[in-house]
Amino acid sequence: MVAPANANLEGLMPIDDLDTTDGSKLEKYARDTLDPSLSWKDVEWLKSITGLPILLKGIVTAEDARKAVEAGAAGIIVSNHGARQLDYAPATISALEEVVKAVGGAVPVLVDGGVRRGTDVLKALALGARAVMVGRPVLYGLAARGEAGAKHVIEMLNRELELAMALCGCRSVAEITRDRVHTEGDRLRSLL
Numbered sequence: 690m691v692a693p694a695n696a697n698l699e700g701l702m703p704i705d706d707l708d709t710t711d712g713s714k715l716e717k718y719a720r721d722t723l724d725p726s727l728s729w730k731d732v733e734w735l736k737s738i739t740g741l742p743i744l745l746k747g748i749v750t751a752e753d754a755r756k757a758v759e760a761g762a763a764g765i766i767v768s769n770h771g772a773r774q775l776d777y778a779p780a781t782i783s784a785l786e787e788v789v790k791a792v793g794g795a796v797p798v799l800v801d802g803g804v805r806r807g808t809d810v811l812k813a814l815a816l817g818a819r820a821v822m823v824g825r826p827v828l829y830g831l832a833a834r835g836e837a838g839a840k841h842v843i844e845m846l847n848r849e850l851e852l853a854m855a856l857c858g859c860r861s862v863a864e865i866t867r868d869r870v871h872t873e874g875d876r877l878r879s880l881l
């Protein structure tokens with residue numbers, strides 16, 4: 690792996706010639722890279738130009754999940770983009786079940802954000818995720834030992850998941866059912 694010449698993420702763009710009159714360089718970067726006119730209608734357009742399934746990433750509420758299904762998404766990825774954008778965005782593991790319930794099996798729900806060990810995978814599957822996705826751990830493996838490092842991280846997660854399944858008495862992924870986990874919501878409901 691070759692590290693970018695610049696030492697920070699801001700370094701992925703030239704940092705010297707940014708007009709910061711109306712705010713910080715980060716604000717300027719967001720303004721230039723994110724289109725504020727983006728709306729649910731764009732999913733329709735996207736579907737019209739490709740036969741590929743379109744999965745919508747960044748959903749963390751029941752309301753958006755229902756809108757995504759209505760807009761024709763083939764799947765949903767519960768994600769807060771690694772919590773790198775909005776402080777206090779909900780942890781995706783906490784938002785997952787609400788989204789799963791809202792979707793009601795209409796499309797698969799995947800999740801990412803903070804998956805660091807096999808038990809995280811097990812929790813997500815128990816709360817209804819069809820699959821989990823992993824971002825930074827694989828990048829860390831890649832940075833440390835290239836392709837072998839990335840592969841090692843995935844194998845490690847796999848081994849940890851198998852161990853967690855064994856310890857929870859799950860012989861298959863299908864046996865990772867909702868009753869295998871106890872959430873904060875469960876705890877609060879039990880007090881009512």
Ligand SMILES: Cc1cc2nc3c(=O)[nH]c(=O)nc-3n(C[C@H](O)[C@H](O)[C@H](O)COP(=O)(O)O)c2cc1C
Pocket residue numbers: 746768769770771772773801802803804822823824825826
């Ligand atoms: C360096 C970096 C850049 C990212 N860029 C984007 C992006 O452009 N769009 C996006 O939806 N998510 C982006 N993400 C978020 C990832 O796609 C993914 O949702 C997140 O990393 C998963 O969380 P985890 O890293 O805790 O596993 C980025 C993440 C990292 C670490």
